[in-house]
Structures are given as C-alpha cells and as structure tokens.
Amino acid sequence: MQEDLGKTEAALVEARRTHLASLRSRGNDPFAQTRYAVDATCLDLAKQYAVLGPEEKATSEIWHIAGRVMTKRGMGKTVFADVRDRTGRLQIYARKDELGDERFLDWGSIERGDVIGVAGYIFRSKMGELTLHVTDFAVLAKALAPLPDKWSGLQDVEKRYRQRYVDLIVNDDVRDTFIARSTIVAEMRRFIDSHGFLEVETPTLLHVAGGAAARPFMSHVNALDQEMQLRIATELNLKRLIVGGMERVYEIGRIFRNEGIDTTHNPEFTMLELYAAFWDVHDMLDFNEALIAHLVSVVTGGDDKLPHGDGGSISFARPFKRIGYLEGIEQHCGYTREQLLDPAGAAAILEKLGLPKSPTHGHALDKIFEHVLEPHLNDPTFVTDYPVIISPLAKRKADDPDLVDRYELFAAQMELSNAFTELNDPDDQRARFEAQIAERAKGDDEIPEPDWDFVRALEYGMPPTAGIGIGVDRLVMLLTDKQSIRDVILFPLQRQHG
RNA sequence: GCGCCUUUAGCUCAGUCGGUAGAGCAGUAGACUUUUAAUCUAUUGGUCCCGGGUUCGAGUCCCGGAGGGCGCACCA
Numbered sequence A: 001m002q003e004d005l006g007k008t009e010a011a012l013v014e015a016r017r018t019h020l021a022s023l024r025s026r027g028n029d030p031f032a033q034t035r036y037a038v039d040a041t042c043l044d045l046a047k048q049y050a051v052l053g054p055e056e057k058a059t060s061e062i063w064h065i066a067g068r069v070m071t072k073r074g075m076g077k078t079v080f081a082d083v084r085d086r087t088g089r090l091q092i093y094a095r096k097d098e099l100g101d102e103r104f105l106d107w108g109s110i111e112r113g114d115v116i117g118v119a120g121y122i123f124r125s126k127m128g129e130l131t132l133h134v135t136d137f138a139v140l141a142k143a144l145a146p147l148p149d150k151w152s153g154l155q156d157v158e159k160r161y162r163q164r165y166v167d168l169i170v171n172d173d174v175r176d177t178f179i180a181r182s183t184i185v186a187e188m189r190r191f192i193d194s195h196g197f198l199e200v201e202t203p204t205l206l207h208v209a210g211g212a213a214a215r216p217f218m219s220h221v222n223a224l225d226q227e228m229q230l231r232i233a234t235e236l237n238l239k240r241l242i243v244g245g246m247e248r249v250y251e252i253g254r255i256f257r258n259e260g261i262d263t264t265h266n267p268e269f270t271m272l273e274l275y276a277a278f279w280d281v282h283d284m285l286d287f288n289e290a291l292i293a294h295l296v297s298v299v300t301g302g303d304d305k306l307p308h309g310d311g312g313s314i315s316f317a318r319p320f321k322r323i324g325y326l327e328g329i330e331q332h333c334g335y336t337r338e339q340l341l342d343p344a345g346a347a348a349i350l351e352k353l354g355l356p357k358s359p360t361h362g363h364a365l366d367k368i369f370e371h372v373l374e375p376h377l378n379d380p381t382f383v384t385d386y387p388v389i390i391s392p393l394a395k396r397k398a399d400d401p402d403l404v405d406r407y408e409l410f411a412a413q414m415e416l417s418n419a420f421t422e423l424n425d426p427d428d429q430r431a432r433f434e435a436q437i438a439e440r441a442k443g444d445d446e447i448p449e450p451d452w453d454f455v456r457a458l459e460y461g462m463p464p465t466a467g468i469g470i471g472v473d474r475l476v477m478l479l480t481d482k483q484s485i486r487d488v489i490l491f492p493l494q495r496q497h498g
Numbered sequence B: 001g002c003g004c005c006u007u008u009a010g011c012u013c014a015g016u017c018g019g020u021a022g023a024g025c026a027g028u029a030g031a032c033u034u035u036u037a038a039u040c041u042a043u044u045g046g047u048c049c050c051g052g053g054u055u056c057g058a059g060u061c062c063c064g065g066a067g068g069g070c071g072c073a074c075c076a
Helices: A007-025 A042-048 A101-108 A157-162 A164-170 A172-193 A235-243 A281-300 A325-333 A337-341 A343-352 A361-372 A426-441 A452-459 A472-480
Strands: A057-074 A078-085 A088-095 A115-124 A130-141 A218-221 A226-230 A248-256 A268-277 A305-308 A312-315 A321-324 A381-384 A400-404 A406-411 A414-421 A465-471
Touching: A007 A101, A042 A057, A042 A078, A042 A088, A042 A130, A057 A088, A057 A130, A088 A115, A101 A130, A157 A164, A164 A172, A172 A248, A172 A281, A172 A472, A235 A248, A235 A268, A235 A452, A235 A465, A268 A281, A268 A472, A281 A305, A281 A381, A281 A406, A281 A414, A281 A465, A281 A472, A305 A472, A321 A325, A325 A337, A325 A361, A325 A381, A337 A343, A343 A361, A414 A472, A426 A452, A465 A472
Parallel strands: A088 A130, A321 A381
Antiparallel strands: A057 A078, A057 A115, A078 A088, A115 A130, A218 A226, A248 A268, A268 A465, A305 A312, A381 A406, A406 A414, A414 A465
16 A cells, blocks of 8 residues: 655655664654653643743743654754644753753654653743753654645645645644634534534435435445435434424534535535424524624634635624515516516526526526625625525415525625525425426436425424524635635545545 | 646755756754754755657657646536
C-alpha cells in the first residue's frame, strides 16, 4: 500500500528515521509510550499566567503539557520550540546545562511535527512571551512524514481535502472552522432539547427512499437478498413517530443524494429535521427565527451581524423579512398568480426568460423562482405560501387551497430551511402520491416511488404537526463565512486515486 | 455532461522568445545560552501530472488522457 516516494521525500523520511533510531538507541522509544499524564493545556496556562510580568518566573509549580512541535529554534546550548495542543500554542525553552548531555542529544532528535510531552515551570521571556521552561520531556510519537512549510502551510486544495489531517495540523483557520462546526451543532441540539424535543435515529437503509425529490444511492442487503436505497430525507419516518405519539422529535443525520457535486452540494450531507405536533407553520417560523438568531449570536459572541464575503455583512436582527412566493415573483418581474399557477402560463414565462422547457409545471415554477427571486435573497428572508403543486407533503391553506402553509428561509442566496404544516389527511396524501406517479411517468425521475405504508400511518391519525428541514452544512457555511461546502465537511467526497 | 483555469523539489512558488531546471522553507554538516518565519556559513534533493506529436532541441508549442478548482447544466 505504501506509495512510491520521490527521492527528496524519501531522503526526508530517512533522516527522520535516523532520528527515531537515535532516540531508540538511548532507550527512548517514542512508540513505546502509551500514556503521558497531562495536567494543563496551553490555554489553561495562558489564562493562569496572563498577569506574569516580564522575565518573571513561576518556579513553584511544575506543569505537564502535551502536543505537537510546530516550530523549533535551536541556539546551540538552548532550544526554543512551539508546542500546539487542541487549545492553542505555547512556547517552550530547554537548556543543555539543565537537561544534561544525554537528554540534550534527545532534544536534537525532536523535529517539527513530533508529538511530545513536556514538564516545566512557566516564565515570561525577554521578548514578553509566556514560555514553559522544560525540566523533563518525552517523545510520544515521531512524525516520519515531513510537514508542509511552516509559514505558508498547505495550500494545495486537493491535498487539503484528501489529507485533511495534514490540513488540520498546519492550517489553524481550518481547525477553527471545524471547531466552530462542532460548537454550532452542539448549540443547535441544546436549543432544541431545551424546547422539549427528543433526538431520535431512523434508518439510513430503506426499501423506498422518500420524503424529497432526488435520485437515491442503491445498495444490496445480502442477508435479505434485496436491493435497498440510502435515505434522501428523514421526513417520513419522523412523521411516523409523530403518529406514534412522540409529539416532538428531531434527527440530525446524514442524507445521501446521488446528484451533482459543487460548492453547495456534497453527495452525503447533514440535515436537521424536526417535527412538532400541535404546532403550525407560524409556530415553526418563530422557532426557526429564534434558533438562527441564537446561533448567530453564539458564533459572533452576542452580535446579530455576520461577516459575509469580501468585507460585507448580513444582519440577522429579528424579525427577518417575509415575502409571499407568488407575490415575490410578481414584485420582481410582474408575472401574476394566474399566469404562474397555470401550466401553460408558467411554460410561457420560462420561454420569455430564455430558460429550457421543464418536464412538469412544478419544475417550471422552481426554475422561475430560482431565476427571478432567489438572487435577491441576501438578507435572511422567509418566503411563504408555496403553491401546492411543488409541496406534496404540506397542508393546504384553509382559505386558499392552491397554496400550502409552507415557508423557506433564505440567506446569502442559499436555502437554509424548508418548513410547513404537515399534511395529515390520508386521502389527500394518497391523491398526491398518485399525482406524483403521473409526474414520474412524464419524465421527472427524481420523484420517488410512493411510500404507501406512510399513507397507512396517516390513517391511524397524525395530529396537526409542523415540520422543518435545515441543511446543517450550508448553515455552517453561512455562520463561518465559507464559500464551499467542502470547507465545512471534514472529508468531502473526492474521486479515488489522484 | 459542457466551458475556462490549473498540475514544476517534501511544502510555497518562479521559470522570458523553444536552447544545460531555479528560489525560499524543510533536510544534512557546522557556529550560536532568551529565540519566535531565529540568525549566519556550506550543502543534498527533480518521473516539470501521464501518453503521443512537431522540432536539431519541448517544463515551454500541438493533440489526447488523468486529478483538482471555478462557472454553466443538474440539484423541491
């Protein structure tokens, strides 16, 4: 499995192996170490000794830290190095006259990239930097592969994705982004849990992947000798739980869609879906707005403005903007509700806009919306009152049956959430599934086969319920100001080899 | 799927008009007891993404292919 190395790289690895052998020859085998008793992090020490004055020493306390050597500055009989752990960096300082000749030889075999444990006391150097004065140390893992340039880091985008571990070692901003992602998801859970929701897990392997329109990935279950599909949504199973009386449930889970890859699409991505019995779309909109505003506040440290793009920002001050789906299109280009809701009218608009023909009326509406309204949705905006023909799982508005109680939240031209009052009439649901069979027959192969057991579930009675889906990756992109979904997914899909 | 861009040392990057392959960092050897991209001296290191072609001669020009990035298309 070992790849062939270039001569230069092979020589670098060989040099590092020589240092490893040198350590071992003096009885210090880095890979024999199994535990190092760490009692402080870089951040702990930075906080605790922040008040230490210039050249002041705190010799009474010995600390043990562990981390990776990021730079090393030898000065003859002394050495400075920077050690990085999960919390930050700390400079360390070692002297030959204190460690002794033998141990100082070991220091010579420590290189950038090695993982070490060091014990010592804290002082502030002449130049004012907080530093750990080393009294003892251990090499905990030897890096045999050379790290990228200490100053420019790793820039090669392909290598950054394929060898994310190297990216994380040398690029602090990348590490910060993924720390932020974890914080965002944890805070999302905390917020949702505090409203009485239960986190659940539903199957990834399904006989019929439904709940959205997308081509599924196929798999095969040997034990059953049956083809199965990877889920494209968690919606139908979560609503089965609502029927079962769980009332408030959510799942943060991986979704798989066998479609294009670009800066906002990865074949596997993370979605939050949440359902609340006895809520309607308005309750959900309020909850959604509070959740997003909360996350913005957490990320910015209390502000409601997110930095965005080159020097720009987006305000998440509540309330967010609201606009009707049909009204919005009409405002921006004058096409009326009557034209839009008529299949021939919508087709005519497509032609006027110079867009290719759509296989279905619903598809045409989506295209018109994308071209006319979506480019204007930079500030967070709730687009409300979607047509029923593009909302097969949403409940009709009581006073306007062509529309449904649904909204989507947009910001930075990205769809962030999709929510509606759930259809709970089994007869209506059956009729819409039957209509989908017709759409599928017309050539829209992304419309899934109906899940008839879901209709049966509704026949047991689902309370009036509101549901929402939030694309977690895109939300993290927005909150961390990243332009590509690959910058917020640790291991984005890449072609094999390379 | 289509278009544009890109691929040179372990890393970051130069490479002019087609004429012997370059730098910094890293590495190696040496000097240096408060440096911080440490510094100073010396020095090793190349499948120029792959395969063809043109040419006396190709990193450079042409054709084909691969990986990657961006845009379009696709993606409720």
